[in-house]
Every structure is written in C-alpha cells, then in structure tokens.
Amino acid sequence: MDIKASDVKKLRDKTGAGMMDCKKALVDAGGDAARAEKILKELGLAAAAKRMGRATNEGRVFTRVTADQAAILELSCETDFVARNNDFVALGNRLLENLMDRGLSVESEQIETEIKNAISTIKENMSLRRFDSMPVGAGEVAVDYIHGEGGNIGVLVKVKAEGDAAGSQAVRRFAFDVALHVAAFRPAYLAEKTVDPGYLEEQEAIFLKQAQNLDKPQNVLQGIVKGKMKKHLSEICLMDQPFVKDDKKSVAQMAAEVGKAAGGTVSVVDYRYYRVGEEIE
Numbered sequence: 001m002d003i004k005a006s007d008v009k010k011l012r013d014k015t016g017a018g019m020m021d022c023k024k025a026l027v028d029a030g031g032d033a034a035r036a037e038k039i040l041k042e043l044g045l046a047a048a049a050k051r052m053g054r055a056t057n058e059g060r061v062f063t064r065v066t067a068d069q070a071a072i073l074e075l076s077c078e079t080d081f082v083a084r085n086n087d088f089v090a091l092g093n094r095l096l097e098n099l100m101d102r103g104l105s106v107e108s109e110q111i112e113t114e115i116k117n118a119i120s121t122i123k124e125n126m127s128l129r130r131f132d133s134m135p136v137g138a139g140e141v142a143v144d145y146i147h148g149e150g151g152n153i154g155v156l157v158k159v160k161a162e163g164d165a166a167g168s169q170a171v172r173r174f175a176f177d178v179a180l181h182v183a184a185f186r187p188a189y190l191a192e193k194t195v196d197p198g199y200l201e202e203q204e205a206i207f208l209k210q211a212q213n214l215d216k217p218q219n220v221l222q223g224i225v226k227g228k229m230k231k232h233l234s235e236i237c238l239m240d241q242p243f244v245k246d247d248k249k250s251v252a253q254m255a256a257e258v259g260k261a262a263g264g265t266v267s268v269v270d271y272r273y274y275r276v277g278e279e280i281e
Helices: 005-015 019-028 034-040 087-099 111-124 169-185 197-212 218-236 252-263
Strands: 058-065 070-077 127-134 141-149 153-163 248-252 264-275
Touching: 005 019, 005 034, 019 034, 034 197, 058 087, 058 141, 058 153, 070 087, 070 141, 070 153, 070 264, 087 127, 111 127, 127 264, 141 169, 141 218, 153 169, 153 252, 169 218, 169 252, 197 218, 248 252, 252 264
Parallel strands: none
Antiparallel strands: 058 070, 070 127, 141 153, 153 264
C-alpha cells in the first residue's frame, strides 16, 4: 500500500515513534491513522496519549480575574514580533474586558470590528482563536498565571475553600502554586472522574495487550495493567500528579494539607491551560 511521507511524519509527530515503525503501522492499518496510532501503542512504541497540543502559529494568551469571573483568551497572529507589539497586547486585553464585562460573544460584530481595525493598523493578519471563562462563587478563589514575557502559556485555576479556610491567604498562595504546576506539567484532566470512560477503557486494553507480550499468568497481568493505569493517571490527571513544589506528595494531598492547616477543606475544582498554537480537539 502506498503511504504518503506526510502521513508518516504526522503520525511520528503525534506519537514519538520511529519513522519506519510509523510507516509499518500505517500499512498494517490500511492507511487509517487512528488505527495505526493504536497499533503503535499496543506495541509499546508510542507514548501513552497525554493530549498535549503542538504549537503551530504565533500569538499570545491573555487572562483576567474579577470578583465573580475568570477568563482566558488566545489571540493569534503571524509573527512573534507582532505578539510582543504593544498594540497587539492592548487589543487582547480590550477583547477580554469586552467579553467579560459586556457579555459579548466571540462572534459579535463589535469583537470582529476591533480585530479588523487592529489588522489595518498593525498590518498583519490575526484572529481570536479561542476564549473560555469560569464563574467564581462564594468560598471560591480564582487565580491566573501567564508564563514568560511572550505570554505563550496562560493558566486559570479555581480552588474552593470551606470552613475557616475560606478567605485564607494560604489558600490563595496554594491556588497560585497550582497554577504554576499546571503551566509546568500540562495535565489533560482535573481528576480520574473527569476522564472520558471510553478513553480509560481503550487505554486499559492497550496496557493489557502490552502485558500479554510478557507471557505472565492472568492474575499477574491484571496487576501489571492496574499499575500501568495508576501511573498513567498520575501523569494526565492534575490531582494525581506529584506537586510541583513537593514531588513526594500529589496535588490532592497538598490540598488536604493546606485545608487542614487553615482549619477547613480545600479542593481544586477547575482549571484552564492555553498554549499558543496548540492543537484544539
């Protein structure tokens, strides 16, 4: 079967497997990229999916937190030079304020006009690539974090505190540390309960296929699969990941410790992670 080099490269970029392995997998899968990716996983030749996007263009991430709302926006452009332009930065902040304070949609005429006017001034094409927001209620703390001067990574984190922990500065510091953690480790999910059950089933089947190659008894295979799943969840789920400032404890364990010290309970309830140009599912 004739397999295009571009398809092989795309599969390699997504899985990290070797070029020849990718080509063989595509041949075995009859050219079906999704099936080829699964074959590579079953053979242990591809890293388990972490759903990390790949940068494909330039731009900047903007964040803003108010008393009752937190929002994040990605504004794209053609060059990194423009992404550092003061007019471009002002546009991003202005769009974010309009979307939050005036309740405009990303498709609204005013937003479109703002961008068109900026294009005519800056002389480079740009677009509002995506926008998201989360409400902030009683007992909740939202923090934002922009990584680096270029603003290519932006994070929002929302933490809920109950009891005497509500209003604690220690809780706010913890929320900010979690934002740093998200920027560094890019979790794909908040917790195991938020992971698509279909994805978990597929991943378990893949790990079982890998384990069967070891020629071990069935009870041993199940233990191996369980161990692999636990490790995988600790890689992709925020609450199960080793905390950025103390890798001997998970994020969930740190939340419990902060809550106990503050006289209440603390939990991370939501987050957003944007990286400029990452693929959007």
